[in-house]
Amino acid sequence: MLLLLTCMLAGSPAVAGTQSPQQPLTQAEILERIDRSASRIESLQCEFTQTKELSLLQERMISHGVMYYRQQGGLLRWEYLAPYRYTFILNGDRVMVQSGGRTDVVETSGNRMFREIARMMMNSLTGRCLTTASDFEVQVTVQSDCWVAELIPRRREMEQFFARVRLHFDPERQLVTRVEMIERNGDSTVIDLKNMQLNTTIDEKVFAVD
Template sequence: MLMFTNRIHIILFMLSFSFMGLTAQVPATPMKDKEKFKKDLVEMTAAVNTLESDFIQEKNLSVLASKIISKGHFCYRKENHIRWEYLNPYKYLIIISDGKLFVKEEKNQKQYDIQSNRMFQEMNKFISGCIQGDILNNEKDYKAGYFEDEKSYFVRLVPTAEAMKKMLSEVQIWFNRNDLTVSRIVMLEPGGDYTRIDFINKKVNTDIPLEKFSFK
């Protein structure tokens, strides 16, 4: 796991945890009522106690003819318990719970105290912000554009800081129009490479035991 010190890196790192997707048809019709969308999103996330989903991550590198596909499972439980697990073709687990962050790689595992580290504090805040929709209010770091089509609400976040722009040209978030859950997130890089994460088999307010967020 990366050990970054400056804020841009923190934000970038945190972004990578959020729920993602690209290159499919991007909704181009401006959202008719973005304030209502934001209000509905806040209401929806307030009603969500748990959320779990499988995800498929697709990394597209221009130097490769094929994409790097990885799959895993994501769990969230209020307040601020997050489990992000890669299962195939490699194993990698991130748990954020009770002010601590736990990372388990194939041959290595580490635990960090979020409160003692500004980076982890920011990360925790960011991930929660994504789940609760607060990220859309971060007008300081991103310029947001709101769009929609018959299936999705679509938010395009363009980084405003120069250092961030070198790493990411754009972050795209798709929300399912029916239940406002995030269905896809895409991180676009300036050179055209991108990471897309699709969320499938989403389940809201199921019983996810706290043990899921245990470090043991």
Template sequence: MKHRLILCMILLTLVPVFARGQNRAQAASPEEIIAAIDRSASSLRSLRCDFVQTKELSLLQDRMVSQGVMYYRQAGGQLRWEYRTPYRYTFVLNGDRVMMRSDGRTDVVETSANRMFREIARMMMSTLTGRCLTATSDFDIRVRAEKGLWIAELTPRRREMTQFFVRVNLCFDPERQLVTRVEMVEAGGDRTVIELKNVQRNATIDESVFAID
């Protein structure tokens, strides 16, 4: 269960940066915003960023903050999502293999033999290519410009996703041309916020980052 929830959060941060040409957020229509994402996806080869994740528990009025780093490379469908503080957890997707490492234990899964991870791989590619904003079988989508930001509100349609969250807001900075914040609201009122920092698009990433052993 823990792995599946973490993977859902990973997927929802992987929306590509926007294409150039939209300089004023308030002037963009929903159709223009989605078209900009689609144009940008074709030139996205790699991505590296730091992230800060804040989990807000509604019943306990408590906050749990963790930090880490994410690497993505289009060639071979490679992804590394790594929590570094206050605990260590690493998820690596490399082609048709997945590795999860936590507390000294390493698990390796072949996606071809596991339905859940096949779906994860499919959704990852859908998100990275921007198709998540047009894949109506996965989400109901509302896109708007608000207070200098572009905001995509995603409501999941698939039952396996609704058990983890009821709504996701993706917040984009059009001037910097990237997604900067993901807000995930769960059915019980808990909220997870992921802020992306130090984003490097199309940076050179060593193959060893995605090694599975």
């Protein structure tokens, strides 16, 4: 389960407002804006670059791929294109993994851990996880060009995988542009999202689970 997750894969002052005189946004206001933006996401597709750092080996692994998400039906396709081919598809209660010419299908309905991981992936991409108090303790800070939400897991299922998760948001679009996952052993995974297309039509075949 950890291998699958690591393969993959919004109380401090905030950003200035748009009116004069400029007023800083509170954490609650930032979270409200992110939640409002997340509620408008019907579909999302983008390219991504993932950087995996192994603390013990002092090794860096970089991969590239594409992601497709559709809110209706809980659909997600996470596909690595280089330097290897690997595809993860979440379609409702079913997950399909394709790697090395092999295809495996798993029913998430009977696996609580898998359901939690799938839910976290979907919610992190949209920012919906920030308003679920039972999942994470959330702290928002502001950098020069983004909002950063640091999430400390509260659920035992997530605690055993991650020490913390950081989500970087574009303040103008309130969309996630970077996901950082820091594991308890010191390893980290950073996913940068780019060329995002919001609420476009995505072919049903993209999410097909055979």
